[in-house]
Amino acid sequence: QKEVEQDPGPLSVPEGAIVSLNCTYSNSAFQYFMWYRQYSRKGPELLMYTYSSGNKEDGRFTAQVDKSSKYISLFIRDSQPSDSATYLCAMSAAAGNKLTFGGGTRVLVKP
Amino acid sequence: DADVTQTPRNRITKTGKRIMLECSQTKGHDRMYWYRQDPGLGLRLIYYSFDVKDINKGEISDGYSVSRQAQAKFSLSLESAIPNQTALYFCATSVGAEETQYFGPGTRLLVL
Numbered sequence: 001q002k003e004v005e006q007d008p009g010p011l012s013v014p015e016g017a018i019v020s021l022n023c024t025y026s027n028s029a030f031q032y033f034m035w036y037r038q039y040s041r042k043g044p045e046l047l048m049y050t051y052s053s054g055n056k057e058d059g060r061f062t063a064q065v066d067k068s069s070k071y072i073s074l075f076i077r078d079s080q081p082s083d084s085a086t087y088l089c090a091m092s093a094a095a096g097n098k099l100t101f102g103g104g105t106r107v108l109v110k111p
Numbered sequence: 112d113a114d115v116t117q118t119p120r121n122r123i124t125k126t127g128k129r130i131m132l133e134c135s136q137t138k139g140h141d142r143m144y145w146y147r148q149d150p151g152l153g154l155r156l157i158y159y160s161f162d163v164k165d166i167n168k169g170e171i172s173d174g175y176s177v178s179r180q181a182q183a184k185f186s187l188s189l190e191s192a193i194p195n196q197t198a199l200y201f202c203a204t205s206v207g208a209e210e211t212q213y214f215g216p217g218t219r220l221l222v223l
Contacts, residue, residue, distance in 0.1 A: 004153075006153070008151050034211075041216075041217070042216060042217070043115075043201055043203075043214030043215050043216050043217050044154070044201070044214050045214065046211050046212070046213075049211065088153055088154065090154075098144070098156055098159060098169065099154075099156075099212065101153035101154040101155070102153050103151045103152055103153040104151075104153050
């Protein structure tokens with residue numbers, strides 16, 4: 001079993017809908033949680049970063065962490081075709097420690 | 112200019128050949144990483160280096176070696192390429208204890 005599980009999708013939604021993405025993990029030592037966005041033929045770029053449990057909001061993006069359930073989520077409101085990409089969750093146990101990535105979820109927002 | 116560059120961007124090679132992928136960064140970061148990406152498997156860490164004199168194996172280092180020639184340069188070598196090393200390879204950098212890693216554009220490698 002992988003340490004971090006993520007549904008590969010694809011997840012297809014109409015423009016303007018809410019996109020809901022999630023990852024589950026097995027290592028209770030993880031404390032730092034990230035979401036990366038990767039466009040086709042590009043490197044991943046950091047989208048959201050959260051420490052420990054709780055919510056974090058940045059514009060149309062909201063990241064949630066539930067450490068008791070070992071479950072993290074990313075919500076994209078008012079989705080746009082430009083949000084079409086692969087979204088990767090990543091996590092680590094300590095600051096500056098190496099990251100463990102999920103397999104990524106491909107998202108397609110249709111105009 | 113891009114902060115993290117990788118060369119070549121695409122490479123086709125044959126089984127048994129030695130190949131080197133290069134990564135350079137202008138961000139001044141001390142930490143550098145090499146990952147491979149395969150469909151559905153996300154990014155898996157091959158090697159990482161926290162400074163010029165520090166090299167560490169990641170989860171899938173077999174068949175690979177690295178060289179940190181300078182703070183700004185980190186090379187990945189496949190000593191004898193095999194077909195299952197066909198993948199997308201990414202270099203990344205970070206600074207100190209910060210979690211953010213900055214990725215290069217990737218090298219698409221095909222081993223025939």
